[in-house]
Amino acid sequence: MTVARVYLDHNATTATRPSVAAAMADVLAATGNPSSVHAEGRAKRALVEEARRKVAALVGADAACVTFTSGGTEASNLALTPTIRDSRDLRRVTRLAVSAVEHPAVAAGARFPSAAVETIPVDGRGVVDLQAVEAAFARHASVHPDERMILALMAANNETGVIQPVAEAAAIAKRHGGLVHVDAVQAAGKIPVDIGELGCDFLAIAAHKFGGPAGVGALARAHEGLSVDEPLVRGGGQEKGWRGGTENVAGFVGMGVAAEEAAGLEAFADLAQVRDALEAGLRALGDLTVFGEGVSRLPNTSCFAVRGLSSANAMIALDLAGIAVSAGSACSSGKTKASPVLDAMGIDHDLSTGMLRVSFGWSSGAQDGEAFLKAWTPIVARRKPGAVMTAA
Structure with a gap:
């Protein structure tokens, strides 16, 4: 039986939401490369940019500051690198603080050397210790005033579901001249997520967590002055140089449709x-x-x-x-x-x-x-x- x-x-x-599967099927039925200048290419480019706007709206970001990736893991690894450049503060980023309950994609320190990674403890409920965040950033600012530190703190834990006090932690980091990256993979589409309200600089999401296809994600930035010197995927300059390679148009469209449906919660x-x-x-x-x-x-x-x-x-x-x-x-x-x-x-x-x-x-x-x-x-x-x- x-x-x-x-x-x-x-x-x-x-x-996967039925509307997502239908939209992706329509894209796959049509040909064209979004980097081509002919009509077929322009039609695909329009689909990519429409999807980008929908994804940006889900997290309160500017569409110009959203980069499509292969998922949340790539998005976090793209952001977490010592080669971060910030037009508003030219100091180098030399140290990474991660909470003790981060997803494996972040817990390992991404592209920071292990010696430059510091773990911030959590309490018995799984909530990050804000006093420890304060101590870590104050110490770094005191010892290395010409350098910056970045905090990686997930919006919500993938195992326990515990929602972290991201805005409070971000305010502490910013007070000491730091940067903040948020893994919002589990949170987006389940609770309100707004990059401005959280006060973070980078934010990662993944489509398959809110009804989109697997293998598609995005990295949002707080403003266009944030960049990295070393993208993970080099190629023909797609995604404004943030990620090379022919765009996964069907995947992007599917993520956009899912984001639009998930936005209302x-x-x-x-x-x-x-x-x-x-x-x-x-x-x-x-x-x-x-x-x-x-x-x-x-x-x-x-x-x-x-x-x-x-x-x-x-x-x-x-x-x-x-x-x-x-x-x-x-x-x-x-x-x-x-x-x-x-x-x-x-x-x-x-x-x-x-x-x-x-x-x-x-x-x-x-x-x-x-x-x-x-x-x-x-x-x-x-x-x-x-x-x-x-x-x-």
Whole structure:
């Protein structure tokens, strides 16, 4: 008998919106290179620029300051480099501060040498320590007044859903002459994201997190005076020299359509209630730890563990029951190992190795949370003293 599938791993990749697939199909049916001057090329160029305007609107940026990339990872790596140039402040950028819960694309320091990367701690809820941000930037400004530091802080964590105090952290960095990069990959399309209100200089997003195609992203800049001396992809000067290579027009158009639909946030308006109902149901079954509980979280994300129940066993049992969830970031190797995010939060190993993440998407509803609870109940029931947890 075929088991009906319930997809609850939208933070990894969410469902492609039907309007996105249709728009991309139309683009793929037409020929033309957007760098060509003939009518076919000009038509493709118009599509690229229209998509750019839509993506810019999603994050409150100027379209002239949006560069298309292959995704959030490339966008962050493009921005995080010592070759940043700022027409408003000509000092070199020599040091990078990253929060302890950043996505692997940022946590490794991108293009900064490891010796130039400093990790900023978080508290037990997963919120960045603003006093530590203050100390790091004040120290750097005092010791190296002719140099600048850049802070990399995600808008919302991909595992716990915890929303970071980006505007506050950015204000601290700016007070000491610093720059700020925000990984808004998980936040865009789920909560309001505005590059000006956040006070950041660079902001990265990825289309497949809000209903667009995988393999497309964008880097937004606060103003046109920000640049980098060394782009990641060199070529024919496309994307104003920020990224060479023939443009992925269909992907850009798909991202633009998804951005336009996601901008209203209507699909996420009720997901906090769905998530809260799920967590109430989980708690009614017994011992439960919800990571990041008590602080602002993405409305679609629940990250939790039941002591004594391993995520590996639970994921197998859920998958056999038709439920797709994850045990952390889909971009990390060793998916069932202890999460670096939970380690940074000070969560003990026995608990963190049982972490599961349930994430809803624009196409989710209350019935999905109910399906999870139905599948989860017998799994928890089998977790008794002396009982053997099986996948059957």
